[in-house]
Amino acid sequence: MTELFPNSDPEEIDLPGGELLLYRAADLGADPQELFENLERELAWREEPIQLFGKRYLQPRLLAWYADAGVSYKYSGIQHDPLPWTPQLAVLRERVEALSDARFNSVLANLYRHHRDSMGLHADDERELGAQPVIASLSLGEERMFRLKHRHRKDLKPIRLPLASGMLLIMRGATQENWRHEVPKQSRPCGPRINLTFRYVHTPPV
Numbered sequence: 001m002t003e004l005f006p007n008s009d010p011e012e013i014d015l016p017g018g019e020l021l022l023y024r025a026a027d028l029g030a031d032p033q034e035l036f037e038n039l040e041r042e043l044a045w046r047e048e049p050i051q052l053f054g055k056r057y058l059q060p061r062l063l064a065w066y067a068d069a070g071v072s073y074k075y076s077g078i079q080h081d082p083l084p085w086t087p088q089l090a091v092l093r094e095r096v097e098a099l100s101d102a103r104f105n106s107v108l109a110n111l112y113r114h115h116r117d118s119m120g121l122h123a124d125d126e127r128e129l130g131a132q133p134v135i136a137s138l139s140l141g142e143e144r145m146f147r148l149k150h151r152h153r154k155d156l157k158p159i160r161l162p163l164a165s166g167m168l169l170i171m172r173g174a175t176q177e178n179w180r181h182e183v184p185k186q187s188r189p190c191g192p193r194i195n196l197t198f199r200y201v202h203t204p205p206v
């Protein structure tokens with residue numbers, strides 16, 4: 001049997017009805033600041049529309065979507081056609097796969113330009129991701145607050161997890177079924193942050 005998590009064990013974050021693992025200083029084979037600068041410069045960042053209650057808005061952050069050929073993904077009501085992996089992203093995928101003990105065929109990159117950029121409360125529970133998806137989320141650049149809220153249990157307080165540069169958070173098990181997550185706007189000014197969420201998209205949908 002292959003060994004789970006060969007690179008030193010991640011921390012387990014207590015999440016009732018879900019599974020969260022955190023590498024506080026993931027071994028990415030490169031300095032997180034250098035990775036941030038390369039990705040900020042090289043990725044094809046776009047302002048993307050979002051469909052909310054039948055209306056189109058611009059998302060409050062920049063996005064870029066990379067995947068294996070033939071993979072497509074509907075995200076926030078919008079169909080995304082992927083770009084081919086850059087050399088940097090391909091290397092990062094290998095590192096993240098080893099650290100997560102999972103396979104990924106795509107990555108959604110988010111660039112939060114400043115403290116007012118954000119990601120609304122959601123779960124990564126699209127059909128194409130299958131049941132109980134493993135989602136590996138790599139943070140680079142400025143620290144931002146990641147918050148999880150249980151869908152039904154009002155007795156559970158939201159979980160606040162500050163995500164700093166070089167941290168790798170793995171969401172798996174029933175996390176997406178039972179919890180939603182967000183990156184709220186904040187009042188304190190800060191610089192840019194990149195978050196890469198590695199996913200396995202099943203095409204055609206399972």
Ligand SMILES: O=C(O)CCC(=O)C(=O)O
Nearest residue numbers: 108110124146183195197
């Ligand atoms: O920026 C983050 O930490 C979260 C990103 C996220 O939830 C997503 O891309 O689905």
Ligand SMILES: [Fe+2]
Nearest residue numbers: 122123124181
């Ligand atoms: Fe998400």
